[in-house]
Amino acid sequence: MYPLRADCRYFSPMRYLTSFPRLLPALGLSLFLSGCYSRSDMKSEEGAAAAEKPWAEMPDNVRPAEAPGVEAPEEASDVVSGAAAQPLQAVNVFLEVSGSMEGFMPKTGTSGENTKFQQHVAQLLSDINRTTAAKQKSFFRIKEKPYADTYPGISATVRSGIQQPAKSTELPAVLDTLMTRYYQPGTVSVLISDFIYSPKNAGAIPYIKTDITDALQRNGAQPDLAVSVYGYLSDFRGTYYPALKAAGKKTNCCNTEIPYYIWVLGPADAVRRFDAALLEQQPAKQAHFGVTYPRPAYSVLDKFQNKGAWYYGDAGASKRMAGTYRVVAVSEASAQQPVEFVVGLNLVQLPGQYKDVAYLKQNLKLEGVDTDAKLLDVTPATDQTKASSGPQSKYTHFVKVRLTQQPKAARPLVLRLQDQRPAWVAQWTTRNDGTPAPKTFALSSLLDGLAPTDATRPIFELPLTLQPAE
Amino acid sequence: MKAFFRFLYELIGNPQPPADTPVYRDVIFPNLGLLNLGISAGLALVFYLLINRAMGVATFNKGRHWSIFLVLNALIAFFVTIWQTNAQQVTDHSYIYWLATWNAILGLAWFFIFSLLFKRASTNASTTPF
Incomplete structure (x- = not known):
């Protein structure tokens, strides 16, 4: 060599x-x-060669929606360092122990079998109790108000059943308590419940969304409030209390699985770190509201499934560090000889919902000006790319883009991931829960109440530049 | 300087494959250009000022001796290109050999120009090649 x-x-x-x-x-x-x-040689030259900013003259719809001056916020590094480096101040776990939860936590039968809920929640409580991701951990049982408990106490409740079930608790009241008493910077509240919310009178049902929003925002605006919702299914042995009381309670329920949920409430940053540390390992349905994520690492890849006459157009392209290429210089492009390039994305720090390839295919959008660039496909990393010696080994997903027109001048191109309500929410929602089913009454209305006002904010925006070859 | 070498080496067309364009333009062309100039000047110096002046060799000043150096210089230019492209880990492509050939031709031209410059400073070969 x-x-x-x-x-x-x-x-x-x-x-x-x-x-x-x-x-x-x-x-x-x-x-x-x-x-x-x-x-x-020339890493040092890199800084001097300030990247061109073709954004300046561009219409708003393609300009990345960043505040000026905070360009490229915390670029995600390759490892999840945030959670370990700076532990959360506190985690408050709230377990609902009303009568409707009894079926998830039946008293241990003679054969010693338990429910999926018991298995999962006991393990989760143990994980939370042991985690180094938070300094202080507190456990509460929710009756008409939260009662402080200990880890052994709450764990025993989950394992051997609720001793004195509370009367049904009003969800808005619970949320209001969490917001007024436990909402602190660096602190998350974890609420474990079936979230069967039955308003006292049926007339309040159309206002579920409003009631939830009011409860969350009662003590003034909490602009960085975020909620992550994780949904699970468990077998259920006990009395089932539907939200619609007219349907009557069902004893000795059920042959079907019943959903339960874990809501994580807190400031956006704390929720993101808690999710990543404790909830992302297990498969679950999930939806996130107001959680913000650092911009994932990304780069154009010039020797990975590339086609046509183009090359890195970044200043000092031959000397840059791998993984910092954002400019595509096209020397020739036509319908006969299209240009295809691949952008590698490292989405390791995003929650599972946004890493899902089906979700990405549907919601990752490519927007540009004066170009026919189209997003062809999104593919996950394979064993082959992971084992490669090339820069593609660093990325978890690959986005292929094709264009057939030579750009006339430097033009911005943005990869934007839209925040879309996942499809499972609609599937798990029912208007009538009189018959037990793996659905929750008015779930989508509940979640509507969580959606922040600027719900159109994308999960991430990755600016690229297309330019003609020199 | 970079722009000049880029112009010089892109007379035979754009670098191939296109993805390697930045490496060729930023690294390989300037390296090749400078090495080629330096080696041509060096060989001309050896022929006119070392052999035919400082060492006083009297039997190595004919046109055919000059041609040996001319061809040697072209060969060096060819292999320097192969070495440089390898060293910079560009993708294998027939373009490398076209570039090497073009660099050899440029080597011939440089050596000829340096010959014109240096021959008058030589005692024994001041009229070589003409």
Whole structure:
């Protein structure tokens, strides 16, 4: 193997030059040779060559919606370091122990079998109790108000059943308590419940969304409030209390699984870190409201499924660090000879919902000006890409883009992931829960109440630039 | 300087494959250009000022001796290109050999120009090649 850095000192005319003062031009030439270039030289030049900003003259719909000055916020690094580096101040776990929860936590039968709820929640409580991601952990049982409990106490409740079931608790009241008493920076509240919300009178049912929103925002605006909802199914052995009381309670329920949920409430940053540390490992249905994520690492890849005449157009492209390429310079593009390039995305820090390839295919949008660039496909990393020695090994997803028109000048291109309510919410929602089913009464109305006012905010925006080759 | 070498080496067309364009333009072209100039000047110096002046060799000053150096220089230019493209890990492509050939031709031209510059400073070969 040759060394990467070229050694230029191949001939040294100096010795002869001293005797031939007339040969100054040759001396000049030898000085040229000291300016030998190599790929690894020039990281330092990178900063100097400030990237062009073709955004300035662009219409608003394609300009990345970042506040000026906070460009490229915390770019996600390759490892999940945030949670470990800075533990949360506190985690408050609230377990609802009303009568409707009894079926999830039946008293242990003679054969010793338990429900999925008991298995899962007991493990989760243990994980929370042991985690290093938070400094302080508190456990509460929710009756008409939260009662402080201990880890052993609450764990025993989950394992061996509720001793004294409380009367049904009003969800807005619970949320209001959590918001007024437990909403702190760096603190999350974890609410474990079946979320069967039955308003006292049927006339309040159309206002469920409003009641939830009011409860969450009663003590003034909490602009960074975020809620993550994780949904699970469990077998259920006990009395089932539907939200619609007219349907009457069902004893010895059920042959079907019943949903239960974990809601994580808190400031956006704290919720994101709690989710990543404790809830992302297990498969679950999930929906996120108001949670913000650092921009994922991404780069154009010039030797991965590339087609056509294009190359990295970034300043100092040959010397940049791998994974920082954002400019595509197109030398030639036509319908016969289209240009195809792949953008690698590292979505490892996003929750499962947004990493799902089906979700990405539907909601990842490519927006540009003056271009016919189209998003062809989104593919997940394969064993082959992960084992590759190329830069593609660093990415979890690949977005392929095709264009057939040569750009006329530098033009922005944005990859934007829309925040879309996942389809399971509609599937798990019912208007009449009189018959037990793996559905929850008015679930989508409940979640409507969680949606922040700027619900159109994308999960991430990744700016790229298309430009003609020089 | 970079722009000049880019112009010089892109006379035979754009680098291939296109993805390697930045490496060729930023690294390989300037390296090749400077090495080629330096080696051509060096060989001309050796022929005119070392062999035919400082060492006083009297039997190595004919046109055919000059041609040996001319061809040697072209060969070096060819293989320097192969070495440089390998060292910068560009994708294998027939373009590398076109570039090497073009660099050899440029080597011939440089050597000829340096010959014109240096021949008058030589004692034994001041009329070589003409």
